[in-house]
Amino acid sequence: MELLEAIEKRHSVRSYTEQEIADPTKSTLQAYIDNCNQESGLHCRLILNEPQAFACRLARYGKFSGVRNYIAMIGPNTADLAEKCGYYGEKIVLKAQQLGLNTCWVGLTYSKIKSVLQIAPGDKLCLVIAIGYGATQGVAHKVKQPQQVAQAAQPAPDWFQKGVKAALLAPTAVNQQKFMFTLNGNQVTAKAGLGFYSKVDLGIVKLHFEIGAGPENFTWA
Ligand SMILES: Cc1cc2nc3c(=O)[nH]c(=O)nc-3n(C[C@H](O)[C@H](O)[C@H](O)COP(=O)(O)O)c2cc1C
Numbered sequence: 583m584e585l586l587e588a589i590e591k592r593h594s595v596r597s598y599t600e601q602e603i604a605d606p607t608k609s610t611l612q613a614y615i616d617n618c619n620q621e622s623g624l625h626c627r628l629i630l631n632e633p634q635a636f637a638c639r640l641a642r643y644g645k646f647s648g649v650r651n652y653i654a655m656i657g658p659n660t661a662d663l664a665e666k667c668g669y670y671g672e673k674i675v676l677k678a679q680q681l682g683l684n685t686c687w688v689g690l691t692y693s694k695i696k697s698v699l700q701i702a703p704g705d706k707l708c709l710v711i712a713i714g715y716g717a718t719q720g721v722a723h724k725v726k727q728p729q730q731v732a733q734a735a736q737p738a739p740d741w742f743q744k745g746v747k748a749a750l751l752a753p754t755a756v757n758q759q760k761f762m763f764t765l766n767g768n769q770v771t772a773k774a775g776l777g778f779y780s781k782v783d784l785g786i787v788k789l790h791f792e793i794g795a796g797p798e799n800f801t802w803a
Contacts, residue, residue, distance in 0.1 A: 585793050588679040589751050593720025595684035598648035601715040603630060607681050614677045615653065618670045624657035625705055626670065628713075635692045636712065644691030648717065652688075652710045654699055659706040667708040668785020672752065675711060676789075684716030687753050687786075689779050709782065723757045725750045734765035741799040742770070748794025749787040755779035761787050769803040770795075 583591070603611070608630070615628055629652050635641070636649035653674060655667040675685045689709040701707055732738070732746045742765050749763065760775030761784055772791065774784040788802075 583680045585676055585680075586748070588676045589748055589790060589793060591719070592675065592679045592685070592751075592753075593722060594686040594753060595716035595718065595720045596644065596646045596649075596686050596712070597717040598650070598684070598712070598714040599717055600648065603651055603683065603714065607683070611674075611678065611681060611683075615674055618673055622657070622666055622670045624655070624666060624670055625702070626656060626667075626674070627654045627699075629654055629698060632695065632698055634695045634698070635710070638693040640691045640693065644688075646686075646688075646691065646712065649692075649712045649714065651713045652692075653713060654710050655708045656699070656701055656705050657708065658704055663706060663708055664779070664781035665785040665788075668782035668787075669789050670785075671709075671711055671782075672786040672789045675753075676793075678713055682715075683713055684720065686712045687755075687782075688712055689755060689782070709779070723753075726759045731759060731761055732763045732765070736765070738765060739799075741795045745770070745791040745795030745800075748790040752783075752787045752790040754783040754786065758783070763791060764803075766803065768800045770800050771803040 612628055615626055619626055631650055633650045636646045655671050657663050678685050728746045755778055758777045760777040760780050762773045764771040772788050774780040
């Protein structure tokens with residue numbers, strides 16, 4: 583499955599079957615996470631067979647069921663942590679989709695199990711991503727119009743429009759889609775709006791934009 587197809591097929595899934603994540607999927611996913619950590623300096627962890635984080639009332643209220651695996655998005659507590667977690671977490675989400683798994687980003691509706699997470703001094707847990715074999719494939723979210731999230735001084739080239747389209751398919755907290763892409767020459771600026779987890783959202787939508795637009799067509803301003 584190509585990345586663009588993974589973008590189109592991915593939807594948040596909150597209900598999971600009992601099927602375990604077994605080899606070779608498990609080791610492929612772990613190797614991918616290790617690579618992301620090496621590239622980014624993050625310390626993300628794949629936590630398997632741990633049902634406690636999603637056994638709380640908050641998780642049930644959030645309609646989660648059967649979640650026994652998640653990725654803890656952890657990294658050095660610096661100003662760019664949230665955006666980095668968004669960018670690299672979404673890389674992992676799309677890889678999971680290619681491997682036949684389902685996911686859901688989760689900022690609030692879970693509980694932090696300290697003994698499992700074992701966060702090192704200087705590090706911070708940003709949020710988690712539930713992962714496993716979904717009971718369903720989820721449903722498509724409501725999408726804003728491109729002109730609500732993008733502006734261009736000149737007629738927008740095809741690659742810019744494709745980037746915006748891919749960004750609009752990205753997961754954002756409460757589907758807020760509070761971001762803005764601005765085109766100037768072949769330079770693109772991406773800005774987060776005001777909203778909760780909007781910096782994580784920014785990292786996520788920047789990755790989708792790069793995949794849709796093709797990184798060879800532009801540079802980030
Ligand atoms: C940063 C972030 C935090 C999120 N936190 C939660 C959460 O706490 N609980 C939840 O049920 N969904 C959460 N979501 C999932 C969003 O509600 C979901 O991505 C959005 O509604 C769009 O739907 P889609 O992912 O199916 O395209 C979160 C998504 C993101 C990107």
